[in-house]
Every structure is written in structure tokens, then in C-alpha cells.
Amino acid sequence: MNLPVGLAELPWEDLDFLGWRDPGAPDRSYLVAPRGDGIIGVTLRVPQGVRRSFTKTTVCSVCVTGHPGSGVSLLAARRAGAPGRQGNTVGTYLCxxxxxxxxxxxxKRSQLAGRHEETLPLEERIARxxxxxxxxxxxxxxxxx
Structure with missing residues (x-):
């Protein structure tokens, strides 16, 4: 696994999770997040056959940020346990x-910044x-x- 460039310099106080694209395999990403009393790490992949739109506006399912074109990707993770061993995955749209x-x-600002301003307070956006x-x-x- 290739760790993100500049890992030590990341703004850790502003991260709810650590996520990065693998520079050696652009269709693979990693996500590490606090979970209960520990942490969880998940490998994410762009499903084969998924076409990326460069003209549509898309919204991230996690942070609800709108992006133009390919600013949001469908990423899939293998399910845990027996379903994952059988090849079952679950996907979501992420920045x-x-x-x-x-x-x-x-x-960080999306290229659509200013077109759709959030009205929720910051704490509520983070909680969401x-x-x-x-x-x-x-x-x-x-x-x-």
C-alpha cells in the first residue's frame, strides 16, 4: 500500500477520516476512520465499466459537496465477512x-463553490x-x- 504524500504535514485537526488515491493504481483508494474504540481501514475501488461524466454536476454522498464533472467518483468496498469473500461489494459516491x-x-473549495452555499452551521455539516x-x-x- 502506498501511503499518501505528505502524510506528516496533513491538517490532522481538520480530518474526520483519512482518505487518499493510490498514485500507483489510480482506480484504488484507501479510507481510514475512527470507529468505536478503534479505527477501520477500507480499500476502495472504482468499479469496472463505470464511465465518468465530465459534463454533469455530481454530489458526494458523504459530505454533500457538489463537484463538476469527474469531481465525484463511485467507489466500492468489499463487504466484510462471508459476503466479501464471495465478491459482494457496496458502493458510494465520494469526492x-x-x-x-x-x-x-x-x-478546500469545489469548482462549484459559491453556486450552492450551505446554510447549516459548521458543526452540523461535520456531524452530517x-x-x-x-x-x-x-x-x-x-x-x-
Whole structure:
């Protein structure tokens, strides 16, 4: 696994999870998040046969940031347990650069910034992002129970 470039310099205080694209395999990404009393790591892949649109506006399912074109990717994770061993996956639409935490906090701006301004307070946007990520991770872990 290739770790993200500049790992030590990341704005850790602003990250709800760590996510990065594998520079050696652009269709593979990694996501590491706090979960209960520990952490969870998930390998994400762009499903084969998925076409990326460069003309449509898309919205991340986790942080609800709108992006033009290919700024959001469908990423799939293998389910935990027996379903995952059988090849079953669960997918979600995520910011292509996995920088959801930075978009929510205004540390990074989508190219659509200003067109759709959020009215929720920052704390509520952060809580929504964490809830949405937890819901996706719940689906990944479903087969483990």
C-alpha cells in the first residue's frame, strides 16, 4: 500500500477520516476512520465499466459537496465477512480526492463553490459528514455480524 504524500504535514485537526488515491493504481483508494474504540481501514475501488461524466454536476454522498464533472467518483468496498469473500461489494459516491473533511470546513473549495452555499452551521455539516460516512461503513461491515 502506498501511503499518501505528505502524510506528516496533513491538517490532522481538520480530518474526520483519512482518505487518499493510490498514485500507483489510480482506480484504488484507501479510507481510514475512527470507529468505536478503534479505527477501520477500507480499500476502495472504482468499479469496472463505470464511465465518468465530465459534463454533469455530481454530489458526494458523504459530505454533500457538489463537484463538476469527474469531481465525484463511485467507489466500492468489499463487504466484510462471508459476503466479501464471495465478491459482494457496496458502493458510494465520494469526492474523487477523498478530501470531504476539508470541503466541509472550507479548507478546500469545489469548482462549484459559491453556486450552492450551505446554510447549516459548521458543526452540523461535520456531524452530517460523520453520520454519512458511518452509514457507509455500517453497510461495509454488515456481513461481519
Amino acid at each position: 474523487a480526492d477523498l478530501a470531504c473533511s476539508l470541503y466541509v470546513r472550507g479548507r 459528514t460523520v453520520r454519512n460516512l458511518d452509514a457507509f461503513l455500517d453497510k461495509v461491515l454488515e456481513g461481519e455480524r
